[in-house]
Every structure is written in structure tokens, then in C-alpha cells.
Amino acid sequence: MTIRKLTAVLAAATLVASGLAAAGTTTASAEPGPRDRPGVRERVARQTLPPGDGFGSLGAGTTGGAAADRSAVVTVSTRDELAAAVAGNEPKIVYVDGAVDANTDASGRPLSCADYARDGYTLERYLAAYDPEVWGREEEPSGPVEDARRASQQAQAARITIRVGSNTTLLGLPGSSITGASLRLDGVSNVIVRGLTLTDAADCFPSWDPTDGDTGNWNSEYDAVSLTGATNVWFDHNDLSDGDNPDSAQPEYFGRPYQVHDGLLDITNASDLVTVSWNRLHDHDKTMLIGSSDSRTTDRGKLRVTIHHNEFRDLGQRVPRVRFGLVDVYDNHYVQTPGSSAGYVYSWGVGVESHLVAERNYLSLPPDIALGSVVGRYNGTRMSEDGNVVNGRRVDLLAAHNAVSDPDIAEVPAPADLPRRTVHPVQAVAALVAAHAGPEGLRHHR
DSSP states (O other): OOHHHHHHHHHHHHHHHSGGGGGOBOOOOSSOOSTTSHHHHHHHHTOOOOTTSSGGGSTTOOOTTTTOOGGGEEEEOSHHHHHHHHOSSSOEEEEEOSEEESSBOTTOOBOOHHHHOOTTOOHHHHHHHHOHHHHOSSSOOOSHHHHHHHHHHHHHHHHHEEEOOSSEEEEEOTTOEEESOEEEEESOEEEEEESOEEEOOOOSSOEEETTSTTTOEEEOOOOSEEEESOEEEEEESOEEEOTTOOGGGSOEETTEEOOOOOOSEEEETTOEEEEEESOEEEEEEEOOEESSOTTOGGGTTOOOEEEESOEEEEEEEOTTEESSOEEEEESOEEEOOTTOGGGOOOSEEEETTOEEEEESOEEEOOTTSOGGGSEEEEBOOEEEEESOEETTEEOOHHHHHHHHSSSOOEEOOOOTTOOOSOOOOHHHHHHHHHHHOSGGGGTTBO
16 A cells, blocks of 8 residues: 555544534535534534543543533633633633634724833834943843833733633634633643634834843743743644744844743643644744743653644744653644745754654655754753654654764663653654644534
């Protein structure tokens, strides 16, 4: 059997074998799916993470709002409705219907960056005050202009931050989206987020730090989704990007890119037992940070994360970058399209005391991305790497890194008991992920 035929067969078979089949599925088609039918909608919303499907299935398991009373099942279409519906820790199911814009006031009026500005802040004043030729490069900005920037940022944060409580299922209905929001899962447990398109969590007021690196850097505040101290989370079939406001289109100030986005999906501060499956993350720089600091030793024994069957397209770095955690990355499709190489830094970042397992991933790379750059060493010393394929060819990517970088990252065996419910042949991964990742993959439940 040819690889093409094998891929086609496996693409059909995965509807039974994969986690998508938990509620029953049919093959994808161009026709609208039935997920907006009330009976089917509720069945999908009450799905729980299947046993063995990644680290998120361990411990107490991840059931989200599956036990919610009917009175705790709501549909939202505005920023204020969304914020109110996901708050609190009682079991609840929240459907997002339509386009929700976090940068709107209570009446739905769009808010611009100027609406958040406080105490006379303008970018022009900020640039004039902290130009390295004026301020220097030895100290971080301080004084009244920096105070105004902080006050402005706090005003925006109060509006765009959406705090999700425990025992929540947040489900996007077909065609729904959330723009400009930063979803925060802080100290919560048992949360499911599925079927959402999340775009452009942009910071109107990035800060300049001349001490960051050799030449300074601009830093922004908001992640599209942030897990801090969160446990038992399933993040599944979502689409995350900068939307039509990519950092690549931003200007340079002080010789450095003016970045208005931080992470797409960051998992930090002793978060644990997380499964990230069948998502599409694309067109972004700092993608997925797991573990926030080399000095945060309280993360030891935590940050156990499974990342499988996702599409990672045209991303710069941190896919993921790991500190302390045991992170299992398998059966994902990494795609860098021609012309994206200028923004590419690395994919797998091996950080302090981490164990990153990367197996059976398919990488589609243009020829100007060096194989040795896929792995990045960030004070890490060990990694498990096996069965990965680049453009159809089996490649030892850790060996490629070690051949051009010193010191080496040691190859260590992967744990034998990693919770993997379904593993596919690597040559089938690109077709499977293309067919079933993202919100559209949930449209075909029966």
C-alpha cells in the first residue's frame, strides 16, 4: 500500500480510533455540521476528556461543566455576558454564539486604545521619554510617563481579561469567535475549552525594557489563554492567532520590533494535568510557554502537559518552551510556509529541569530552515526525541541540534507510562490534523 493510500485509510479510521469519536463522528464535508442542533449541541457540551487522553485525564479527570443543571447552561454573544457566565466555580456550560469583541463597552460600543489611555499617555510621549539616547540602557523606565503607561494598561486589562472559573465547559458554536480577550484560568480546576476561534489579544501599551537582552526589547502583557496554577484542563479543537493584526506588521522602535502580543497559550505557575489536542495555532511569535521562570522551583513535579494532534503553522518560537515540566508532544503537524523563515527561531525549547518528549511529529519545513534549529537549548539538559519526520524523511532532530550546538542535550528514554489514548503513524499525521484540527473538527458529531 502506498503512503497516500495508507494516509487516506487512516484518515477515515481515526474517526473511530481518536478522541473525536467519543460522541460519534462522521467524515468531514463541505456542508454545515449539526453542532448547532440543540440535542447534538448538548451532547457535545457534556463530553468529558476520555480516560487516557493525555495528562488532563489523570488525577480527578477533566469533566468541565458536564454535571451542570439545565439552569446553568447559557448562551452568550457579548463581552459582558461572557465574563458573567464563566465566573464562579459551580458546574456550568457556556456557549459562545457569534462574534464577541472584548474591546467594547457595556453598550457594545467599540473601544480603541485611546479610550484606555490615562493621565495623558501617548506613544509619542513614551518614545520621547525613554529613547535610549535620552534615558540610557542601564535602567528600566520609571517616572510619570511610565506611570501613565501602567495606568493605561490596567484600564485595558480590566476590560479584556475574562476570568474562567472551575467546573466550566466553554464551547464555541459554529462561526463564533472571541476577539481581543485574554482568557485567564487562575487557580482553577476542571475546565474544558473547545471549538473557539480566539484572535488578537493585543496590548495597547507595550513596555520598553532596555535591559532585556543585548539591545533591549518591547514586552506586551496579555496571552490569548493563560493557565496559572490551573489543574485538569482540556483545551481542544480551538483556533488561535493574531488575526489581522500580526506582530510582523508592527513598526520598529529603538531598533526593536514593537510587539503587541505575548503568548497564545501559556501554562505556568505550577499548573498541572493539561491536555492540548486538535487545535490550530498559527501566525504568531511566542506561542506556548510552559513554566515561567528558571527560579520557580515550586513548579517541580507539576506542569505535566500532553500536546497532540495540533497544527502549528508559521510560528516563531515556544512550540512549546518548557521549564521543569514533563511535556509529551506527539502526532502534531508543524508547518512553516515559504517566506516565514525570517521569523522562525525554534520549535522545541528545552528549559531548566524539564523533560520534553517529542515523538511522531510531522514537520513541513522550507529548505532555508536548518534542521539543527528545530530544537533550542535554554538551560535544559535532557530530551526524548524519536520518530519525527521532516518533509517525508525520518530525521533525528536532537542529533541535528547537538551537531551544531554546545553543550549537547542528552538523549534520555521517554517514560513508559505516558497517557496516550491514540497514536497514529507519523506519515498519516499531516492529513489527519488537516482534516480534523480546529473548531471545524467539532461540527460533525452525531
